[in-house]
Amino acid sequence: MRSLAEVQSEQVEPAVLAVVCVAMGAVLLGSLALRRWLGPGRQPTLRACAATPWCTGSARHDATRQAGLLWFRLGVVAWMTYRLTCFFEEPLISGKPVTPARKNSFFTVWNYELQIVLWIVALGSSLLYRQVQPQDVRDIRQVEAVDWGPLFAEREGGASHVHRLNRLSSGVAWAHHLLLSVCLPSAVLVSIVLWTILYPADLAKGHGDRELNFASFNQHAINTALLLLDFSANQLLVTAQLLYLSLAWACAYVVFTWIEHIWTGIWPYFFLDLSGWMAIVWYGLLVLTYAIVFFAVVAASHLKARAFGLTPGRIENTVTASQLPLRVSQTRRTDLGEESGTRAAEHVVEPL
Numbered sequence: 001m002r003s004l005a006e007v008q009s010e011q012v013e014p015a016v017l018a019v020v021c022v023a024m025g026a027v028l029l030g031s032l033a034l035r036r037w038l039g040p041g042r043q044p045t046l047r048a049c050a051a052t053p054w055c056t057g058s059a060r061h062d063a064t065r066q067a068g069l070l071w072f073r074l075g076v077v078a079w080m081t082y083r084l085t086c087f088f089e090e091p092l093i094s095g096k097p098v099t100p101a102r103k104n105s106f107f108t109v110w111n112y113e114l115q116i117v118l119w120i121v122a123l124g125s126s127l128l129y130r131q132v133q134p135q136d137v138r139d140i141r142q143v144e145a146v147d148w149g150p151l152f153a154e155r156e157g158g159a160s161h162v163h164r165l166n167r168l169s170s171g172v173a174w175a176h177h178l179l180l181s182v183c184l185p186s187a188v189l190v191s192i193v194l195w196t197i198l199y200p201a202d203l204a205k206g207h208g209d210r211e212l213n214f215a216s217f218n219q220h221a222i223n224t225a226l227l228l229l230d231f232s233a234n235q236l237l238v239t240a241q242l243l244y245l246s247l248a249w250a251c252a253y254v255v256f257t258w259i260e261h262i263w264t265g266i267w268p269y270f271f272l273d274l275s276g277w278m279a280i281v282w283y284g285l286l287v288l289t290y291a292i293v294f295f296a297v298v299a300a301s302h303l304k305a306r307a308f309g310l311t312p313g314r315i316e317n318t319v320t321a322s323q324l325p326l327r328v329s330q331t332r333r334t335d336l337g338e339e340s341g342t343r344a345a346e347h348v349v350e351p352l
Helices: 014-038 046-050 059-089 107-132 148-155 159-204 214-233 240-264 278-308
Strands: 326-328 332-335 343-346 349-351
Touching (some): 014 240, 014 278, 046 107, 046 159, 059 107, 059 214, 107 159, 107 214, 107 240, 159 214, 159 240, 159 278, 240 278
Antiparallel strands (some): 326 349, 332 343
């Protein structure tokens, strides 16, 4: 975040504001038209959220990779939550007092907070997938004449339990995919804008040290690297259909800054200033850069899909009773009757 990037400006030029509003509306409508033209896309699977591209079906190795991704996400959630807490508790930034409310005026902080939500959902994807993924059931398959349907109906609520798992899995996968499609391009954009526009501008004024601190590196480099690492380690693909959602997130922030300016008279970034016609150039450059970054992420998704043979929704995001994690409990013996005089083993199958 550029801590002292606020710019006192003259009154907003109504004509400039009108042109920018029309342009933003046209861009959003264009992105919605693109989604309609391409189609809604396919529902991402829970496996795509929680399994690495290198998961090829070997149960032991796949479980190790999935566990590694789970622990990585848990560590990132803890780290980013800790750093955000420290950031808001710090009364001074670049030697000047900044209130928590003012800190939330920056797009960097908006994105950082949304990224924490993304990481929590990603962690939930990993935890949930460990519960519903098919396990190695070779031992169970050796047990003959097991009637799976009644067993699950009795022990887990049958179809209703499976239906709840399906709905939860679909919802988590859907949320993970949408959040990633917004957070990854935004994080890359924020890093590019800071290091190519804001930092050189401050450096020219002799204030380059504002960006050269750990808090800035954490919010403009480390967080982006972590997102890129997770993106390369899962099977999710960012698709062009979701450009509208990513642009809507950026537009929501822009509208927020306009409303905030009414009360404070301050712009958090100089290129958002609407007091002159140069604003049209700046807003246009931001939209163009955002679109380029987004489609670069889409292109990276295509490369990942080709490299690992991934397609959105290739593996159905449903769970059946026979796919739920199972185990065979201790074998117990029962009498089959006095007439036979024999004893047989009864295998009791229980859900994990």
